[in-house]
Amino acid sequence: MVPDFLIKKIKxxxxxKISYATYMNEVLYNQEFGYYMKxxxxxxxxxxxxxxxxxxxxxGRVFAGVFLAYFKQNALAPVICEIGGGTGRFAxxxxxxxxxxxxxxxxxxxxxxxxxxxYHQQKQKETLAGEYNISFYSSLDELPEKQMEGIIxxxxxxxxxxxxxxEKREGKLVEVFVTLGDDGELRETIDSPSSQSILTYLKxxxxxxxxxxxxxxxxxxxxxxxxxxxxLAKGSIITVDYGYTFNxxxxxxxxxGSLRGYYDHKxxxxxxxxxxxxxxxxHIHLDALNHALTEGDMTxxxxxxxxxxxxSAGILEYLQDNYDPNPFSQRSKRNRxxxxxxxxxxxxxxFHVLIHEKNDSGSWAGIVDDKEKKR
Numbered sequence: 001m002v003p004d005f006l007i008k009k010i011k012x013x014x015x016x017k018i019s020y021a022t023y024m025n026e027v028l029y030n031q032e033f034g035y036y037m038k039x040x041x042x043x044x045x046x047x048x049x050x051x052x053x054x055x056x057x058x059x060g061r062v063f064a065g066v067f068l069a070y071f072k073q074n075a076l077a078p079v080i081c082e083i084g085g086g087t088g089r090f091a092x093x094x095x096x097x098x099x100x101x102x103x104x105x106x107x108x109x110x111x112x113x114x115x116x117x118x119y120h121q122q123k124q125k126e127t128l129a130g131e132y133n134i135s136f137y138s139s140l141d142e143l144p145e146k147q148m149e150g151i152i153x154x155x156x157x158x159x160x161x162x163x164x165x166x167e168k169r170e171g172k173l174v175e176v177f178v179t180l181g182d183d184g185e186l187r188e189t190i191d192s193p194s195s196q197s198i199l200t201y202l203k204x205x206x207x208x209x210x211x212x213x214x215x216x217x218x219x220x221x222x223x224x225x226x227x228x229x230x231x232l233a234k235g236s237i238i239t240v241d242y243g244y245t246f247n248x249x250x251x252x253x254x255x256x257g258s259l260r261g262y263y264d265h266k267x268x269x270x271x272x273x274x275x276x277x278x279x280x281x282x283h284i285h286l287d288a289l290n291h292a293l294t295e296g297d298m299t300x301x302x303x304x305x306x307x308x309x310x311x312s313a314g315i316l317e318y319l320q321d322n323y324d325p326n327p328f329s330q331r332s333k334r335n336r337x338x339x340x341x342x343x344x345x346x347x348x349x350x351f352h353v354l355i356h357e358k359n360d361s362g363s364w365a366g367i368v369d370d371k372e373k374k375r
Contacts, residue, residue, distance in 0.1 A: 168210065
């Protein structure tokens with residue numbers, strides 16, 4: 001059933017059609033009715049999807065060691081800004097481990113949570129109650145500093161940004177819009193691209209679509225990445241998300257695009273189902289994100305599959321060697337979680353970790369090596 005607020009939105013624009021970017025912005029971020037704004041669980045067993053920090057507390061603990069080494073190796077203010085932190089599980093895991101590793105340093109860290117969802121911000125405050133020196137904001141613009149030193153971290157942030165959808169039909173590039181059918185249900189329709197920026201994006205990255213091919217155009221991601229690169233005066237931006245390079249994007253298996261929904265832990269191929277009741281995501285364009293950040297005077301340090309990154313960061317040190325016949329024991333659960341986070345066939349197959357630094361050349365040397373750490 002199409003909610004009234006969305007019907008009104010569509011009927012009140014010329015042609016009674018909205019771009020997919022507008023559709024996603026409404027069903028995900030509408031202040032009153034958007035999926036992320038509602039008072040309901042989205043992440044975890046009771047929600048619609050999982051993140052890596054839900055798989056195991058090891059995820060945040062590994063990053064704690066990485067962050068600690070980075071701060072100690074470089075003359076940086078110990079400030080962490082996490083954007084889109086969900087329920088706060090990652091921050092909790094990271095700070096608990098950092099306190100164990102070096103309590104004196106832990107006491108100097110300022111941790112800023114930036115979260116647009118009032119529901120998730122409340123969850124974060126509950127999860128992180130008692131932790132030291134944490135501040136909560138709804139946007140970067142609320143932070144007292146106009147620029148910061150330190151680390152900006154996000155996990156599955158950009159995949160939920162609104163995207164335009166384009167397709168090549170009968171030799172012409174068209175944009176795919178959302179409208180209402182005669183039966184009152186949501187339908188797709190096509191028209192000329194709604195923005196010159198769409199054409200500029202395709203031209204800039206030399207993307208030539210094949211007949212029938214559909215891709216997403218992440219204009220909002222590009223804009224926000226540039227904002228982040230300006231906001232960071234010195235330090236690093238660490239991005240964890242799933243995505244494709246442009247070469248991968250043009251493969252035949254991706255010709256239908258990547259915009260999907262997640263509802264009750266099931267992937268929904270039709271993004272027009274369950275409007276404002278399910279999550280919507282699209283694989284990010286890794287090359288485009290890298291371009292946007294480096295245009296903002298950032299230097300690319302690495303782009304690694306998440307499993308490769310976690311191994312190089314020392315996750316294998318958390319494996320328990322002794323065999324435990326009880327599959328429900330804490331040791332067995334942790335070992336299974338670690339394997340799911342690093343194996344190509346598991347959780348990390350599509351995830352990448354991107355690190356970009358600013359005004360701090362060479363500051364990651366020796367922290368995340370290419371060789372596996374051994375116990």
